[in-house]
Amino acid sequence: EVQVVESGGGLVQPGRSLRLSCTTSGFNFGDYAVSWVRQAPGKGLEWVGFISNSVYGGETDYAASVKGRFSISRDDSKNIVYLQMNSLKSEDTALYYCTRDPGYSKYSWIDSWGQGTLVIVSS
Amino acid sequence: DIQMTQSPASLSASVGDRVTITCRASHHVGSYLNWYQQKPGKAPRLLIYRTSSLHSGVPSRFSGTGSETDFTLTITNLQREDFATYYCQQSYSSPLTFGGGTKVEI
Numbered sequence: 001e002v003q004v005v006e007s008g009g010g011l012v013q014p015g016r017s018l019r020l021s022c023t024t025s026g027f028n029f030g031d032y033a034v035s036w037v038r039q040a041p042g043k044g045l046e047w048v049g050f051i052s053n054s055v056y057g058g059e060t061d062y063a064a065s066v067k068g069r070f071s072i073s074r075d076d077s078k079n080i081v082y083l084q085m086n087s088l089k090s091e092d093t094a095l096y097y098c099t100r101d102p103g104y105s106k107y108s109w110i111d112s113w114g115q116g117t118l119v120i121v122s123s
Numbered sequence: 124d125i126q127m128t129q130s131p132a133s134l135s136a137s138v139g140d141r142v143t144i145t146c147r148a149s150h151h152v153g154s155y156l157n158w159y160q161q162k163p164g165k166a167p168r169l170l171i172y173r174t175s176s177l178h179s180g181v182p183s184r185f186s187g188t189g190s191e192t193d194f195t196l197t198i199t200n201l202q203r204e205d206f207a208t209y210y211c212q213q214s215y216s217s218p219l220t221f222g223g224g225t226k227v228e229i
Contacts, residue, residue: 035219045159045167045210047219061217064124097166107214109157109172116166 002026002112006098009117012088020083020117022098029079030054033101035110036072036083038094038119048096051081053103066092088121095119125150125213129222136227142198144225146211151191155215158187158196161224162207170209171196201227 008020022034033056036048049062051072060072066085074081081098096119100112126149136142146156154174159167169178171187174194184199198205206229211222 044224045161045212045221047212047221050217050219063218107155107217107219109169109214110159110167110212111169111172111178113166113168 002100004098004100004112004114006096006114006117009096009119011120011122013123014089014121016088017084017086018088018119020085020096020098020119022081022083022114024079024081024098024100027100030076031103033103033106033108034072034074034081035099035101037097037099037110037113038092039097039116040091040094043094046094049083050101050107052106055103056106059106085119088119090121093119093121124218125152125216125220127211127213127220127222129209129211129225131225132223133226133228135229136201137229138201138203140201142201142205142227144196144209144211144227146189146194146196146222148192148194148213152213152215154190155213156187156189156194157212157214158185159210159212160205160207161210167210198227 003025033052035050052059069087071084095116097116098114099110128147158171161167175187208224208226
């Protein structure tokens with residue numbers, strides 16, 4: 001069974017940092033790309049960033065709203081992806097989903113979603 | 124950035140209805156258009172990828188058509204469990220962008 005589980009969310013003050021983890025199981029993790037997608041309370045879906053699979057060299061890409069503040073990394077030996085979030089702002093408050101992309105092309109589609117981890121940025 | 128515009132933002136329907144949701148891209152996206160369904164308090168789930176391919180386990184009453192800039196999700200014989208919010212997403216180029224969502228209500 002495919003499992004995607006996020007952790008690391010919580011309440012954090014503006015300007016501080018937080019690292020989210022995405023632990024996966026049930027599939028060959030190295031074959032897949034991963035995107036982080038967030039959803040502010042009562043709002044729609046916003047793509048945050050992406051890390052490709054090894055075929056595409058583990059390239060990363062980010063939304064303009066987080067570029068330079070957020071970074072994504074992966075450890076294929078542990079089947080984990082990380083989202084490092086620095087200089088957090090109130091507008092980063094959202095439920096953060098870790099998602100799986102089958103990697104048939106650089107960007108394919110999201111075929112599996114975690115349940116999300118809530119990040120609240122507030123003083 | 125490619126902007127994705129969904130219409131309508133919400134609609135009311137009844138069980139058994141045929142429902143059509145449209146998604147328009149500000150630039151061509153080829154066939155790189157995906158559809159997701161989200162129910163309250165739940166993570167989204169994939170319905171359709173690459174415009175018209177039905178994801179595994181998704182009922183055949185869901186279908187997708189379109190190309191380049193104009194796309195449609197159709198639900199035939201709407202069921203109670205289909206009342207949800209639907210999002211389109213382009214995966215043609217970065218940043219990957221979602222439409223604003225269409226809420227299907229009773």
